Amino acid sequence: MTVKTDQSYLILAWAWVLGFTLFRLIYANFFLLAPDEANYWQWSRYLAWGYHDQSPMIAWAIRLSTYFLGHTELGVRLPSIIAMAVAALYLVSMAARWVDCRAAFNTALITQAILEFNVGGLMATPDGLQAAAWAGAAYHVARAYEGQDWAQWLASGIWFGVGMLSKYTMVIFLPAALGYGLFSPLHRRRLASLRPYVGVLIGSLMFMPVVIWNAANNWNSLRHVAHIGGINEALAIHWEFFGDYLASQAGLLSPIVFVLGLMAWLAVIRKGYPAGNWIYPYLVYTSLPIFAGFALLSLHTRVYGNWPGAGYLTAAVLTAALYGPRPTRVFTEKKPILGRRLWPWAVGSSYVITALVLIQTVWPVLPIPAHMDRPATELGGWRELGLKTYDLVQTMPNPSRTFIFGLNYQTASELAFYTPTNPQTVSINRWSRPNVYDYWWKDDDLMGWDAVGVTYDSVSHWQQLNQVFEHVDPPVKLDIFRPSVWSSDARDQKKPVKTFFLYRAYGFKGGMRWRPPDSGDIRAGS
Numbered sequence: 001m002t003v004k005t006d007q008s009y010l011i012l013a014w015a016w017v018l019g020f021t022l023f024r025l026i027y028a029n030f031f032l033l034a035p036d037e038a039n040y041w042q043w044s045r046y047l048a049w050g051y052h053d054q055s056p057m058i059a060w061a062i063r064l065s066t067y068f069l070g071h072t073e074l075g076v077r078l079p080s081i082i083a084m085a086v087a088a089l090y091l092v093s094m095a096a097r098w099v100d101c102r103a104a105f106n107t108a109l110i111t112q113a114i115l116e117f118n119v120g121g122l123m124a125t126p127d128g129l130q131a132a133a134w135a136g137a138a139y140h141v142a143r144a145y146e147g148q149d150w151a152q153w154l155a156s157g158i159w160f161g162v163g164m165l166s167k168y169t170m171v172i173f174l175p176a177a178l179g180y181g182l183f184s185p186l187h188r189r190r191l192a193s194l195r196p197y198v199g200v201l202i203g204s205l206m207f208m209p210v211v212i213w214n215a216a217n218n219w220n221s222l223r224h225v226a227h228i229g230g231i232n233e234a235l236a237i238h239w240e241f242f243g244d245y246l247a248s249q250a251g252l253l254s255p256i257v258f259v260l261g262l263m264a265w266l267a268v269i270r271k272g273y274p275a276g277n278w279i280y281p282y283l284v285y286t287s288l289p290i291f292a293g294f295a296l297l298s299l300h301t302r303v304y305g306n307w308p309g310a311g312y313l314t315a316a317v318l319t320a321a322l323y324g325p326r327p328t329r330v331f332t333e334k335k336p337i338l339g340r341r342l343w344p345w346a347v348g349s350s351y352v353i354t355a356l357v358l359i360q361t362v363w364p365v366l367p368i369p370a371h372m373d374r375p376a377t378e379l380g381g382w383r384e385l386g387l388k389t390y391d392l393v394q395t396m397p398n399p400s401r402t403f404i405f406g407l408n409y410q411t412a413s414e415l416a417f418y419t420p421t422n423p424q425t426v427s428i429n430r431w432s433r434p435n436v437y438d439y440w441w442k443d444d445d446l447m448g449w450d451a452v453g454v455t456y457d458s459v460s461h462w463q464q465l466n467q468v469f470e471h472v473d474p475p476v477k478l479d480i481f482r483p484s485v486w487s488s489d490a491r492d493q494k495k496p497v498k499t500f501f502l503y504r505a506y507g508f509k510g511g512m513r514w515r516p517p518d519s520g521d522i523r524a525g526s
Contacts, residue, residue, distance in 0.1 A: 009101035013092045013108035020112045021085040024122055028077040030362045032379045033417055035410030037124040041066070041076045042413045043436060045424075050213030052220055052436045057166040058126045071422055080128030084121030087128075088112065090135035091317050094142065098279035099321045106324030107317050113350035114316070115357060116252035116309055126167040127309055133163030134173060134310040138286045141177045142279065145187040150195055157199030161206025168225060169307060172290045174200065180285035186278050220434070223522050230301025232522055237299050245298035248305030249291075253312060254353050256346035257319070261312065263339050264319045273322065280318065287315035370482050370497045380497050381480030385454060386418030388478055392452045392502055403446055403508075405453040407461060409435040415454060428453070429514040431464055434523055443510035451505045458501045470507030477501055 033041065043051055043059035044066065050056055061079035069075030088111045096104035111117050120127045136159035144152035156177075163170030181191045190196065214221050226232075250258040265288050267273065273280035290311035294303045323339035323346075360366050361375040370376060389404060396402040404419060405426040406412035412427035419425075426446065427437035451469070455461035458475050465472045479496035516524035 006101050009105040010092070010096050013096070013101075013105040014089065016105070016108040016112060017085060017088045017092060021081060021121075024081045024084075024118075025074070025078075027358065027362075028074050028081060028122055029072075031073070031375070032382050033073055033076060033414065034123060034378050035414055037076055038382075038413035038417045039409050039436075040124050040126075041071070042409075042416055042425075045416075046436070046440055048213065048439075049209040050217070050221060052224055052434060052439065054126050054221070055165050055167055055207075055210055057129050057162065058124065061129060062124060071417065076124045077122060080124050081121055083128040083132035084117060087131040087135040087313060088117075090132075090139045091313060094135075094139050094279070094314070095317050095321060098142070098277065099317075100326070102326055103317075103321045103324060106320035109324070109347055110257065110316050110320050110350070111313075113347050113354060114253055114257060114312070115350065115354045116306070116312065117316075118354050118358070119252075120306075120309065125306075127306055129166035130163050130170055130310055131313060133159050133166055133170060134286075135313050137163060137173055137177070138314050141286075142282055144196070144199075145181065145184075145190055145278075145282070148190055148193065148195065153195040153199040154202065155199075156196075157202035158206070160200070160203035164203060164207040165210065167310075168221075169290065169310065172293065173286065173310075176286050176289045179289070180282050184278065184281070217439075220523075224434075227521075227523050228304075229297065232520070233301055235300070239299070241298045241302045242295070245295060245303050245305075248303075249308070252305050252309070254346065254350040256342055256349050260319050260323055260339055260342055260346050261315045264315065264322050267322060267339075268318070280321070283314045283318040283321075287311040287313070287318065291315075364482055364484060370495055373482060373497065376482040376497045380482060381478075381500070382414045382418045384480065385478060385500055386415060386420065388476075388500075388502060389415055389452055389454065390420045392476065392504060396450050396452065396504065397506075398450065402450045402452060405451055407453070407455050407464075408432050409437055411454050412437060426451075426512065428468065428512045430468065430511055432514065434514040438513055441512060443508075443512055446508050446512075447510055449508045451503075451508060453503045453505060455501050455503065456499070461501065462503065465503055465505055468509055468511040469505040470509060471505070473504040475501035475503050 040058045041062055043056070044063040047059060047063060048056060051059065058079070061083075062076055065078040066072075066075040069078060088108065091107050091111060092104045095107040117131075120131055137156050140152045140156040140159060143149065144156055160170065160173060163173065178191070181187050181196075210221075253261065265284055268280045268284045288311065291308045294308045297303055323343045325340075325343070356366065357375075360368070360373070361379070364373065364376060393399050393402050393404065403426050404412075404415050404423055405428050406415060407428055409427045409429075412425045416422060416425040426441050427435060429435060429438060453465065455465075455475075458477070462472060462475060478500040480498050480500065482497040514523075
């Protein structure tokens, strides 16, 4: 373990992380919930041991947070803000313990700069919670390998369990940490003890309620994960999605940080790190496998950019330790000159990119075409839509027997959050895909009721709705314009950023559940 040379850097690192956490606590109040955030908030109103799409921890955490803060944007996002702060402080502690305090400050600098970490620390998704678990497990496993302490193995198991309850990709951490031990001459003997396996057992037992829930629900979560992993597609290896995968990683990390991360992995594989410090290969084992695994998967199917995100946590420590400014020269042979020169550009460009995205989200100052402005297209108009929907419900013959619906879970969830009184809403999944609403509503619950619904189409959706209602009025159009900081009138924007169509429907006939397009779809079950 390296002797700390300057404790002030460690103090500054903690202050840097806590300062950005305070910023997120304030900033989180300034923009509306994204559709997935609203969906996870809806989960929190239907607490369960499992959900169709993912593990349940995000729902439990939001339920606790909103109990104290109410159904507000900050109430929904607080768990992710806290979780990402916990993750960053664990990473800082890893750098301080096994490298030096200056590396700890470099770690704080880069983690708070990267766009992906800021998104994970602001948006209410499972990624932030998994980040805390991954970083916590990585720290305590390293401590356990170092000292074979029962407490460290038990803490590792608990964090592994928390991660599994947060996001299924946490399972990758287990073979990654085990792989380090198996191939480490210094620490291989630790695996001959009972202690690591007790930790794994604890984490696995924590996850067992999710397994039991899935078994009771036809393994629907497993089917969903298999579907998005491309199991329904013919087995083929091609390059169609590989470039998209690399581009998404470069975009979320910032291009120079992504290059530095690749260089850091390669440097350690080539033994280009301080001799005798085992933490460098350990950081590779707990970061590279998840990136490489999804890179391989992208040769078969499309991979979402956030899927390998947990791996970049310990990769950030590795990059900061190898390439960040250091008080002493620790390399005697292979000096990472290029990486050291790229470091300030990597950190600086990351802060610039993150700042521009955060500013654009709340105050659209960049001249981006409306259809390419993702914050505007995803976040804009939900509160306005909720108010309009509420007004239409009051015009129905019997508002108390009128339900609110969308044709996908995103719209239904946003309507639940932004319609006054936060009503229970419905997703009519018949023409889209199965989701959590299939567990909450049956046709018999609403048979004969009237409804007000929202879609994005004025022709095909009207025809579809007439299949499940006795009668549907022509839609009411609601244009959403991107607000402009350069004009007092948002409608000076020539084209709406999106358009909603609101329908008044009468006499629900049934047919809300998803109908598989073919019997071979793995989501269809038996």
